[in-house]
Amino acid sequence: MSDIKRGVSLYSLQDSYYMGDLDLEGCLRVVSETGATGIELLAEEMVKQFPNPIYTEEFQNKWFGWMKKYNLTPTCYDAFLENRIFDNRTLSLGEQVEMMQRDLKCASLLGFKCIRTLVSTPIDVIEQSLEYAEQVGVIIGLEVHAPFSLNSTWAQGYLDRLAKPGSKYKYFAFIPDLGIFSKRIPDVLADRCRRHGAKEECIKVVDDAYAERVEKGFTKIEYSLDLGAANRAYRNANGEEKLHKVLESMGAGPGDYEYLGSSYTYSWSNPQDLIDNIDHICHTHAKFYNMHEDYTETAVAIDEVVAAYTKAGYTGYLNSEYEGGEHLRDVMLVPDQKQLAMHQECLRRAIGR
Amino acid sequence: MAGRPVYDADSFKNVVEQGEVTGFQFAFKLQYYRGITLSIIRDIAVTIDGEQIPREDICLTVNGETFTLEECRTVISPLYRWEFGEYALVTVKKQGGLAAGKHHISTLQFIAPSYMPFPLKNTVDTDFEI
Numbered sequence A: 001m002s003d004i005k006r007g008v009s010l011y012s013l014q015d016s017y018y019m020g021d022l023d024l025e026g027c028l029r030v031v032s033e034t035g036a037t038g039i040e041l042l043a044e045e046m047v048k049q050f051p052n053p054i055y056t057e058e059f060q061n062k063w064f065g066w067m068k069k070y071n072l073t074p075t076c077y078d079a080f081l082e083n084r085i086f087d088n089r090t091l092s093l094g095e096q097v098e099m100m101q102r103d104l105k106c107a108s109l110l111g112f113k114c115i116r117t118l119v120s121t122p123i124d125v126i127e128q129s130l131e132y133a134e135q136v137g138v139i140i141g142l143e144v145h146a147p148f149s150l151n152s153t154w155a156q157g158y159l160d161r162l163a164k165p166g167s168k169y170k171y172f173a174f175i176p177d178l179g180i181f182s183k184r185i186p187d188v189l190a191d192r193c194r195r196h197g198a199k200e201e202c203i204k205v206v207d208d209a210y211a212e213r214v215e216k217g218f219t220k221i222e223y224s225l226d227l228g229a230a231n232r233a234y235r236n237a238n239g240e241e242k243l244h245k246v247l248e249s250m251g252a253g254p255g256d257y258e259y260l261g262s263s264y265t266y267s268w269s270n271p272q273d274l275i276d277n278i279d280h281i282c283h284t285h286a287k288f289y290n291m292h293e294d295y296t297e298t299a300v301a302i303d304e305v306v307a308a309y310t311k312a313g314y315t316g317y318l319n320s321e322y323e324g325g326e327h328l329r330d331v332m333l334v335p336d337q338k339q340l341a342m343h344q345e346c347l348r349r350a351i352g353r
Numbered sequence B: 001m002a003g004r005p006v007y008d009a010d011s012f013k014n015v016v017e018q019g020e021v022t023g024f025q026f027a028f029k030l031q032y033y034r035g036i037t038l039s040i041i042r043d044i045a046v047t048i049d050g051e052q053i054p055r056e057d058i059c060l061t062v063n064g065e066t067f068t069l070e071e072c073r074t075v076i077s078p079l080y081r082w083e084f085g086e087y088a089l090v091t092v093k094k095q096g097g098l099a100a101g102k103h104h105i106s107t108l109q110f111i112a113p114s115y116m117p118f119p120l121k122n123t124v125d126t127d128f129e130i
Helices: A010-018 A024-031 A057-068 A093-109 A123-136 A153-162 A167-171 A187-193 A200-216 A229-236 A241-248 A255-261 A273-275 A301-310 A334-350
Strands: A006-007 A038-039 A073-078 A116-117 A139-144 A172-176 A283-289 A316-324 B013-017 B019-031 B041-048 B059-061 B063-067 B087-093 B102-111 B120-129
Touching: A006 A010, A006 A073, A006 A334, A010 A024, A010 A038, A010 A316, A010 A334, A024 A334, A024 B102, A038 A093, A038 A316, A073 A093, A073 B102, A093 A123, A116 A167, A116 A172, A123 A139, A123 A153, A123 A167, A167 A172, A172 A283, A172 B019, A187 A200, A187 A255, A187 B059, A200 A255, A229 A241, A241 A255, A273 A301, A283 A334, A301 A334, A316 A334, B019 B102, B041 B059, B041 B087
Parallel strands: A006 A038, A006 A316, A038 A073, A073 A116, A116 A139, A139 A172, A283 A316
Antiparallel strands: B013 B019, B019 B087, B041 B102, B059 B063, B059 B087, B102 B120
16 A cells, blocks of 8 residues: 555646636636545646735635635645746846745745746756745755656756755755656657658657667756757757658658657656655656546556655655647647546556555 | 637627728637746737738737737736736737638747747637638
């Protein structure tokens, strides 16, 4: 029996919200109906005139009323450090710390235990926000999202600076996104590329190359403040250019190149990485792309992840984060509520509760 | 199969000022998953029946306030975010507006969320009748 808990990121219900089928309270009700007990909020997604309402007692009372009514616990608040909010400069370090503190404050007002900050967050901004994080009791969780990974120079760069003695350093941690444990490329992506003309033989070449990278191990991304350059170097180190030439020789079209390019947004890490880093993990995004009728997921090795987390004694949340909609919404209304309910059932079976 | 709607089908109309048709309007939703400050909009590029509209002839209205695309660059107030799931109204200056009948519009939504290594460009197309 595992002590892992189940939650939902409201990123998962973006299509129902976009269509006006669910408002924020409606989303919370739907989450509660899946049996999940943790909630993850993207304030900029569902709180209008962000961040103003969060500072009001009226909104706070409403929020905590909903938590009680739907038996939900605030787990993680997803922050977006908009450090290029103006097109002619990047915000100064001081301005970025101020913005991080705003999000830490908002998170604490709504009862969240951690915030998710994005891979683009400079280390200095995190380090200089830690004292405030400790004051308000909210951990700054750096998302580890494909193509990034744990046990890499990128992750080590953060640990070297932020995993130190001193109470404030306990307020830095990682938030793995389970997209880094993708054993396969999601089927919904292949289907989208087929609609764009991708040929079966080209899809097979890309799939086989992915399987080979899973087998032999991905070359990990290097730490860099220039994410674009780091990303290009990562792709080349994992054979994109070579595969591009192979596809070219096969007379590939736009759909084939789309499949190749998109395949590099998924990655496979050994779940042992979770065990190695367990002391530095505060929360988890249980990313998923497509649930099948038999409650299996198309890409993510959920059972292996849960086994690793159980072995490591993880007692935090796995929050469903549905990202398959982007491959569907140009041709259909995304069945996000159904997909979410199925993923929660899949997690329930894996965790055993 | 039909995808997720982007434009408000009922929103297309000519703009009449002091008895003169000065342009046309439509409303559409941002193809992203959170609301944004208008300052991260890099462009809203409108092509109507194959004709590209000059950038300076395009305005955006959110929460009752109208901004040119140039002005959007400095709009960071929480009052004037382009909220996720909400329509923004686009006003296009075009003497005489659009003729009665069928039209095709293609609009680029070009935004630059800070964390993305590459900015986000979405072109959305639709046919409508005025």
